[in-house]
Amino acid sequence: MNREEIIETINNFLIEELEIDAERLKDDARLREDLKIDSLDFVDIAVIVEEHFKIKIKPEEMKNVKLLSQFYDYIENKMKEA
């Protein structure tokens, strides 16, 4: 899975499930402050990441992931490690 596919999968989840407007999904959007993703949402993000990418992430690892672009990076790196 390449980066474009990762971006598409993550964005689809944020739009469909977290009901975030598509135009707000910019690379420099802050996950917590701008997109209002809270600690409970990170649990559900861990669920879809496992389902779609077959990799395990822990919500607590997301602490250092601040921006949407960093989230794509994080998934991409995790997939390379796997």
Added chain:
Amino acid sequence: MRRVVITGMGIYSCLGKNLEEVKQSLYAGKSGIGIDEARIAYGYRSPLTGIVERPQLKGLLDRRSRICLAEEGEYAYMATVEALKNAGIDADYLEKNEVGVLYGNDSSAKSVIEAHMHTLETKDTTLQGSGAIFQSMNSTVTMNLSTIFKLKGINMTISAACASSSHAIGLGLMFIREGLQDVIICGGAQEVNYLSMSSFDAISAFSTRVNDPTKASRPFDRDRDGLVPSGGAATVILEEYEHAVKRGATILAEVAGYGFSSNGANISQASDFGSCIAMQRAMKDAGVQPADIDYINAHATSTLQGDAFEADALNHLFGELKTPVSSTKSMTGHECWMAGGSEIVYSNLMMLNGFIAPNINFENPDEHSRNLNIVNQTMEKNINLYLSNSFGFGGTNSALVVRKLKVEN
């Protein structure tokens, strides 16, 4: 003494998804019972159940609210939206005033079992997702309703088996009478999935009249062979009388008395003595005599022993009076944790519309029900005062007396 009235109600059950549909079903004596194929596949003795359609909440509620709601919470949400609208209470009122919630619920089995099954498979609790914990606690309904409607008053769930929501209304009455609250959302919810009722099926409590589902629930009838599980949710808005008048609310009824007792006996058997105590206490609390009661909505679930004990208790208290009695469970099946609340809504619909809904399928009495005035055809009747019984496992009993209230302007 501060008086407590009902200013709104809402219902979501196998008889209909709102007050109007349910009123029509009650008047028509329509059964809501059917067959659930999933129960046959799972290994139930009896696949009979009330048939309740899950509401579609996408578009009505945001995702966070939706994923925290268990099945019974979805029904409770629908019933409460209708009840608040009925009471003329909107989001702005809820924001500016202290409103409480006391709701009956005694399981959220499907959520617990599904989370467990998921983790057995994945070996990772994270993958249960963020909604599972909020769906799986017994207080799931009140924690969700209080969050969705931004409630700031008393907030808790009453768990007392099949008397849960009757007690919830009784406790709501006490909180308001005591001056601790002015408005409380009360009621009860019951899940209707195959995972939630298998242990009840295990003790052979359910009717096996599978060839004739609408005839299976037959309270007080000689040929009854067990109850039919059912569910949904019912909400009533309890409000202090002066508060309701000042708000210009339409007063539907007055909750005049609450009685309770515990049998102190067998875990699964009812007691004529214990239920008499609850009924007498409710009538004393309301300041009325048995002769004042126009209608009794019986607990009667269609079990051999339970109905016999209740019939004996009713004979003891009302035998000479021939007070009209019916069990709406003949149409709904046993709505368990929700039943005390739903039967207040059903009885209020009868009182407001001048009829008694029939105890369908009552064809032949047994030795216990022979002397009772059991109404088995819809009866036009002016009801001013009724009694509603709810009894549960462990011997918990609750009785409510409700009065038609003429508001003096």
